[in-house]
Amino acid sequence: MNLPLSRRLCHGFGFMAASGLIFFALYLQHGLGEEPCPLCILQRVLMMGLGVIFLVAAIHNPTQGFFVRAYARLGGALALTGAAIAARQVWLQHLPPDQVPSCGPGLNYIIKAHPFFNALAIVLKGSGECASVGWTFAGLAISEWSLLWFIVLGVWISLQPLNQRF
Numbered sequence: 001m002n003l004p005l006s007r008r009l010c011h012g013f014g015f016m017a018a019s020g021l022i023f024f025a026l027y028l029q030h031g032l033g034e035e036p037c038p039l040c041i042l043q044r045v046l047m048m049g050l051g052v053i054f055l056v057a058a059i060h061n062p063t064q065g066f067f068v069r070a071y072a073r074l075g076g077a078l079a080l081t082g083a084a085i086a087a088r089q090v091w092l093q094h095l096p097p098d099q100v101p102s103c104g105p106g107l108n109y110i111i112k113a114h115p116f117f118n119a120l121a122i123v124l125k126g127s128g129e130c131a132s133v134g135w136t137f138a139g140l141a142i143s144e145w146s147l148l149w150f151i152v153l154g155v156w157i158s159l160q161p162l163n164q165r166f
Helices: 007-030 038-060 066-093 107-113 116-125 142-158
Strands: none
Touching: 007 038, 007 066, 007 142, 038 066, 038 142, 066 142
């Protein structure tokens, strides 16, 4: 496969996309008052991690071999995890109102009051605040856009080992 761009540019575009999404999430929070739920915060952390992988890969710019595959696999794993969490939130948002879980405590309390894996399990279950839909664009909620972007960026970084242009 011969993509029209070098790997460095492809990774750079991935970094810019991930960074832009994080900045937009911060704008939604601080500019428009959309408070993130625990699942949203996990998605942000994973998107930041994916952005870091893109940035390191762009700076390192491996031409072939182990590192090209390592960046693709690590980035793909982060994107897949982010997509799974976003899909969980999309599912919660589409539940009938009588099946939506009740609101739970905030993420800070959960992390302080429970061991790590128990806190992670509680957060991944989701709560009522994770099921609420705030800002939308083109008929899609933030969680649906997040799912879409995790898929796009995951495919983008996973295809880089096939990119033969250096």
